[in-house]
Amino acid sequence: MNMMKENEGALLLVDDEELILDIVANLLEDKVNKIYKAKNGEEGLELIKKHSDIVCTVCDIRMPIMDGIEMIKHVRKLGNEMPFIFYTGHGNEDLMLEVVKYGAFDFINKPGLEDLEEIFLSGMVMGEKIYNLPDDQKENSALEFNRLLEKLGKN
Amino acid sequence: MSSEKAAPAILICNPDSKTSSEISKCLKENNYSTVQVHNGIEAQIKMSKQKFHTVILDMDTQKHTAFEVIRYIKFNSPSSRIIFTYENQKLMDELNSDNDFAFKLGIHFVMKRPLDFKALLNNIESNNLAQSWKNVKKIADVVNETEKSIQDEEFTRIAINQYAHSELAIFDLYLRIGQNRYLKILYKGCSFDNNKIEEYQKKKVEFLYFKTKDRGIYINFVNNLIEKYLDQGKINKRELLNLNKGLVEKYVEEIFFKGLNPELYEEGKKLAENLYRTIKASKSLGRYLDQFEEEEKNGTSYIFVTSIFAGAITHQLEWAGPVAHKYVIEGSLLHDIGKIKLSEDVRYTKLESMTPEQFKEYKEHPLWGMQMLAESSFISEQVRQITYQHHEWVNGEGFPNGLFGLRIFPLAKIVSLAGDFSEFIHEKKVSPLVAIKEFIADRETIFRYDSSCIKSLITSFIY
């Protein structure tokens, strides 16, 4: 996967632990043009409404004022299908069952932040793609499958 | 990566250096490597740098206390076993007033000091799959074969052409000659006699049998063997796939019938890594799979084929990196684990012949699987979500939640396609190459799956 800073879009980090916000922002700052930070879902939601350059959100599940589930519900109501990456930890299983109904692009397993970079980068790539989806994508795919199948026949 | 692994490492954490060096001496004499520390902080530092098979932790540990160290292990090194030692019986009785002290904390074995070294060693040995086969001692070859009457339930079988062996038999090996009747053809520790096996193959013997209690050892052994072959790059791909297939089968059996524990999960990770390397090493994987004779439909071969296709799809996908790969194969191995909870009549009924009630129950298996995996803290969320969402379709007509394309966890989309395609191969009883053409020909079908995944699946047959 390409290490990129060609990401036009911005990333939103939402976590009530400021330490985590800082650590993650630090880890990712040279991979993305802009990072917004929010301390709970409500702040996050406001930022998304205000800044259309946000294409991907990394979000905690349990937070005061507005938790991750409420936040993603609101974002989806706005018609925004951007990728959400959730932090998860042992003990959050019931919340995870609920939140994935609104679309979870990926997960970061707490307490370790392993795999963060790959997960984040594919989230950004997907986020930027979503805005450029052609309407006739399905037809295009069908044509492409046929082309591939022809090639397969010749093999 | 080298195939000759160092001896398993044991961490000894005991404030008393005399006790700790005694333990260390005993373990070293038995081919283990040891590290000694005398307080909790040192223990955590060592564990952050090295992986330990077992941690022998004393109750009197200070600066971080023994309980803080246990917490650390559970989060950071969950596959390490914990042996908890203590001296003060009164304190222990207080701690253990409910009799479930060890269980609650996830301690594997509790021992009072002064230690019975033989019992200690026994406990470590019996929980060390690798050591069990590496330490097999050569015995004089036994030529005669003895008939035994042993219950069928005690055995597991493996196709004779899939059985992997080393120079010495790593456990007793049998043939089944009737109900609860077995012929012991090889004794643990004897030289492995390949001619004998070939003779049996000529006589159309299809399966070898060994005790189910040895299955974990076999899994570890084959995992190591495959890793060795991959490192050397000497084996032919078909043989390699064959070995992997046998391994997946035994691994899935072990999980389905004995349940998942951290040590077995570690084996699963290694198996996933081996499968991934096998896939990478195999150009035009579809061709190799094509050579597999169609077998009777059984769950384990479905899981193997699904894992291989899921791995092959991921390998071709632009958007999936090495982290995704690891999760996809682990998830493929476990995704149907919830089926254990289905009632027998549902489990053995074909989808199209299910009554509405049966189908309703069947649709619960992703949720049940997810909940089963949630009980184990060492399983990552990605693997759980693959399990939960592996029947979702991008057109929104899947279950349990009927999610649409963008809302489905991307790695679950891979396993969804790989699983349905494997199912299709079995149903149609055709080779994968024929199946892929038929599968794609149906426009309804292709709208169920992510188009980049389908492209990758087809591509995996071409190159």
Ligand SMILES: [Fe+2]
């Ligand atoms: Fe399933």
